[in-house]
Amino acid sequence: MEEAKEEKKKSEGPSAGRGIGVAELLSLLEKSKAVELKDVEIVAEELTFELLPVVLQAAAPAAPPPAAPPEEKPLELERVSFEPLTQTYVGEIAEVQIGATSKEGGTRSRVIKIGGEKSPPFYRWEQPTPWRPVVALDVFGVDILPPLPKTIKQWYMDVMDDRAAWAEKCMREYGADLVTFHLISTDPSLPNSTPAPEAAKFIDKMADKISDPFMIGSAGDPNKDLEVLQEVSKVVAGERVVFASVTLDMDLEASAKALTKSNLDVIALAFLDINQVKELNSKLLDLGVPKNNLITDPSTGGLGYGLEYTFSMMERMRLAGLKGDPSMQVPISCAATNAWAAREAWAKIEEWGPREYRGPIWEAVTGLAGMLAGADLLMMMHPLAAKIVKNAAEILSKNKLKEDWREIPYENWVAMKI
Amino acid sequence: MPKILRPMDVYKYLPGTNCGKCGEANCMAFATKLIERQVSIEQCPEIFEAKYKDKLEAMREVLRAPVKDVTIGVGDRAVTVGGKVCVYRHELTWYHPTAIAIDVHDEMPEDELVKRVEQVENFVFERIGMQLKLDMVALRCVSGSPEKFAKAADIIGKKSKLPMILCTFNPDVMEEALIAVGDKRPLIYAANERNWKEYAKLASKYQCPLTVSAPGDLSMLKSLCRSLRKYGLDDLVLDPGTYLVGEGFNETINMFTMLRMTAIEKEDKDLGYPLIAVPAAIWLSPKAKEDEASTKMQESYMACALMSRYADILVLHSFDIWVLLPILTWRQNLYTDPRVPLSVKPTIYEVKEPTEKSPLYVTCNSALTYFLIRNDVEAAGGGWIVCVDTGGISLQSSVAGKRFTADMVAETLKETGALEKVKHKSVIIPGYAARISGELEDMLKDWKVFVGPRDSSAIPSFIEKVWKPEMEGK
Numbered sequence: 001m002e003e004a005k006e007e008k009k010k011s012e013g014p015s016a017g018r019g020i021g022v023a024e025l026l027s028l029l030e031k032s033k034a035v036e037l038k039d040v041e042i043v044a045e046e047l048t049f050e051l052l053p054v055v056l057q058a059a060a061p062a063a064p065p066p067a068a069p070p071e072e073k074p075l076e077l078e079r080v081s082f083e084p085l086t087q088t089y090v091g092e093i094a095e096v097q098i099g100a101t102s103k104e105g106g107t108r109s110r111v112i113k114i115g116g117e118k119s120p121p122f123y124r125w126e127q128p129t130p131w132r133p134v135v136a137l138d139v140f141g142v143d144i145l146p147p148l149p150k151t152i153k154q155w156y157m158d159v160m161d162d163r164a165a166w167a168e169k170c171m172r173e174y175g176a177d178l179v180t181f182h183l184i185s186t187d188p189s190l191p192n193s194t195p196a197p198e199a200a201k202f203i204d205k206m207a208d209k210i211s212d213p214f215m216i217g218s219a220g221d222p223n224k225d226l227e228v229l230q231e232v233s234k235v236v237a238g239e240r241v242v243f244a245s246v247t248l249d250m251d252l253e254a255s256a257k258a259l260t261k262s263n264l265d266v267i268a269l270a271f272l273d274i275n276q277v278k279e280l281n282s283k284l285l286d287l288g289v290p291k292n293n294l295i296t297d298p299s300t301g302g303l304g305y306g307l308e309y310t311f312s313m314m315e316r317m318r319l320a321g322l323k324g325d326p327s328m329q330v331p332i333s334c335a336a337t338n339a340w341a342a343r344e345a346w347a348k349i350e351e352w353g354p355r356e357y358r359g360p361i362w363e364a365v366t367g368l369a370g371m372l373a374g375a376d377l378l379m380m381m382h383p384l385a386a387k388i389v390k391n392a393a394e395i396l397s398k399n400k401l402k403e404d405w406r407e408i409p410y411e412n413w414v415a416m417k418i
Numbered sequence: 419m420p421k422i423l424r425p426m427d428v429y430k431y432l433p434g435t436n437c438g439k440c441g442e443a444n445c446m447a448f449a450t451k452l453i454e455r456q457v458s459i460e461q462c463p464e465i466f467e468a469k470y471k472d473k474l475e476a477m478r479e480v481l482r483a484p485v486k487d488v489t490i491g492v493g494d495r496a497v498t499v500g501g502k503v504c505v506y507r508h509e510l511t512w513y514h515p516t517a518i519a520i521d522v523h524d525e526m527p528e529d530e531l532v533k534r535v536e537q538v539e540n541f542v543f544e545r546i547g548m549q550l551k552l553d554m555v556a557l558r559c560v561s562g563s564p565e566k567f568a569k570a571a572d573i574i575g576k577k578s579k580l581p582m583i584l585c586t587f588n589p590d591v592m593e594e595a596l597i598a599v600g601d602k603r604p605l606i607y608a609a610n611e612r613n614w615k616e617y618a619k620l621a622s623k624y625q626c627p628l629t630v631s632a633p634g635d636l637s638m639l640k641s642l643c644r645s646l647r648k649y650g651l652d653d654l655v656l657d658p659g660t661y662l663v664g665e666g667f668n669e670t671i672n673m674f675t676m677l678r679m680t681a682i683e684k685e686d687k688d689l690g691y692p693l694i695a696v697p698a699a700i701w702l703s704p705k706a707k708e709d710e711a712s713t714k715m716q717e718s719y720m721a722c723a724l725m726s727r728y729a730d731i732l733v734l735h736s737f738d739i740w741v742l743l744p745i746l747t748w749r750q751n752l753y754t755d756p757r758v759p760l761s762v763k764p765t766i767y768e769v770k771e772p773t774e775k776s777p778l779y780v781t782c783n784s785a786l787t788y789f790l791i792r793n794d795v796e797a798a799g800g801g802w803i804v805c806v807d808t809g810g811i812s813l814q815s816s817v818a819g820k821r822f823t824a825d826m827v828a829e830t831l832k833e834t835g836a837l838e839k840v841k842h843k844s845v846i847i848p849g850y851a852a853r854i855s856g857e858l859e860d861m862l863k864d865w866k867v868f869v870g871p872r873d874s875s876a877i878p879s880f881i882e883k884v885w886k887p888e889m890e891g892k
Contacts, residue, residue, distance in 0.1 A: 073622075073649045075615045080644050082636035084676040085684040122668075125676055147872070189853045220818060249820065271819025272811055299815055303744060304545070305786055306812050308751035311726070312508040319506070341814055343790075343873055344743060353740030361715055365722045365744045372671075372726045388719060395668050405666030410633040410659045413699040414558050414585045414607070417525075418706075418735065 089322035093117040094291040099213025100240035109211035114376040115331035121374045122396045132397035133371050134177035135378045135390045137170035142194045142202045144185045149346035151359045155383050164209035174383035182217035188224045200231035215242040222249040230258045237262035245269035248280045256287035267333050269297045281327040294330045302339035303366045311373045318374035333377040334370030339363040360384040423453040431477035433464040455513040484682040488627050488653045490605045491581025497553045499730040500692030505682050508756050515753040519554035519733045524561045524570040539578045546789040550746040556733045559586035564594035571595040583607050589616035600624035618649050633659030643688040660696040663703045678728040692730035697721040714741050722748045760785040761810030766834040770800025774841040777801040782808040782816045791874045798878040806830045817851050824857035842887035846870045
């Protein structure tokens, strides 16, 4: 439609933007008397392609041969303006605040906000990006460490025995927005599993030692995780830190009670199944967990191991939220750390090049894909990968750009000497 | 949302003679493959007879994707890009994987040029049963000399079957190269505001696809496309500019996304063409050479980001395997059909003619996991692999999501007859599934459950050092 309208406008004057203007063509046609024009609607495009040869033939005997050869096609720039498709959406994503200051009933020195989108990720011609996606680095507690790849371990060697110092290093030195204290030692299948009250003591200590907002990661056992949530929620009541995570196989009523009573944020974790995401989020919302405290995590397959599945699921979730599904109107979390399950990330294989580069790229690409699909919170491990993703988040979230990048003419790539 | 085609929409325009010359059983089978973009119209010889002229045109119109497919090169390494029918891959699927080109230039010594082109042509990385390859070379004119440029193009044309992207903005230089290799259907790079009339004539004369370049100016890009289409060209590739330094990355992602949304959802025909992205342009940054490793990293992850945001062609400069590996992997991921999870049949598989003494492994039925484990089981001397039906979901997620439970494993072992295949009465479960070992042992009564390594690359050493089954009759 839009195209047809433009055509019409163009065909109104002699400045039609082609070799021969429409008006001239018409007068030519009339002079030649070979073609009768009655009740004929002429679209410029048809004129150019279908009538032109006829015109020339008809005109030939009367006039001298045209300067251009007959096969010469029109070569005038037709100036049109680009109008992007701009959509509006009925739904919007809830804004979630992580951390609470003393004024808000907590003791954190700063807060973080995520979510609030009114359009798909980074569609800045439609809507501005309200808050940039944030990066959380992992800190492992209470007293054991998971098997970490050497390429990651080397960055934390000096702080491995001091979890608070580890957290400080992540934020101050490596630029993470926040950290997650993973309570992996609470896993009941471990021989010396940390009891829930012990885990709560540890979190209490961390909350004292660092003033930033943070997240608490559970071990992944439905019963024990609830115990941990209940104990931990007592020591961080009002702090609005994030509990990661609640799953469908947990006692959701008890979980919701602990969460709401202490005003905690929560990551609802589902397992690569969009119906499960919907069910879990709906249940938590129904049980009184406010939208502004809920973050959704559909599980992340690392690059090469199901990332495309996660990517498409996050895109679907975000679009569903914008189209009005309340269970999808919450920020998305992406555990880019799962990239490290891929041997491409950590294995020492000479033919694949140095793993010092391969690893962080693997995690960064995983995080970036999640972010482009809608993730608001990226859980990460390698400092360099975290730096890359945070930097990309900062750049992509800009709603107004400095135009300084234009100073390097792009065309120069063709002749550059490198 | 994409327009969903059914076989009937296309079938009605086919000759309907079921001649079988296309290689399919009948016209309906051919129609089904046509809508899945697995075959092209050209494979039907009859449709090109004069009497079917109208049908052919109508069919082309029906099959035309909102982002047109454009073929570059000739012969068995020719590559087709574009052909996209949806913005989001979950809406249907993305056809025609992003084509990856590596750059070379006309001031490279001949032996170096030939060597690089051969490296690109012969590059293969095998991953989950697929051979991942590079697709093209992009020849840049650095010399400014028509003779040098044409000579380099000629060398590439003679030494390799790879499609070429000829890169120069000078029409005289371009024509010299087209005289040499124009019959190989290279992609011309690029027509811009200044040279487009000459380039239109060249593309028309040599019947080659043409890139339209209007860096950072989408109105100019649309104007050029409109004009070139009016001129009669339809094999176009769009270059909105790949700015990667600083906030330019934002602009680039923004432009690519707007273009693809507008082409598909607004059906803007002027912009309904494949997109070319040039991550190699990161090397224009004055700081690029200061820290080469970090520039290469940027080239790698930005290429991946651009692929997520619709790049149909990538031009890369870095050739290091660690730069290419994430890009090739992400392309393989993105271009799988989202309607079909990559899975293998949940059954028992034999690796290297196993016997009753061979180890018995159990895992999920994700194709990724299966192929990885198969390789490592092979390296460990063979054995039996039983795949539990986890819906194609990877092992870690299935364990966490209760799709790989002791119940399910025990049942699958029984159903597949695996328990009768070996006499040592032991089974190896993946390290990530360690938590089900106790329960599984209870279920399998007098069987022993070994917890294998977390990563299957440790299987050979695990078999050598840990796996000590008790043989019957001992």
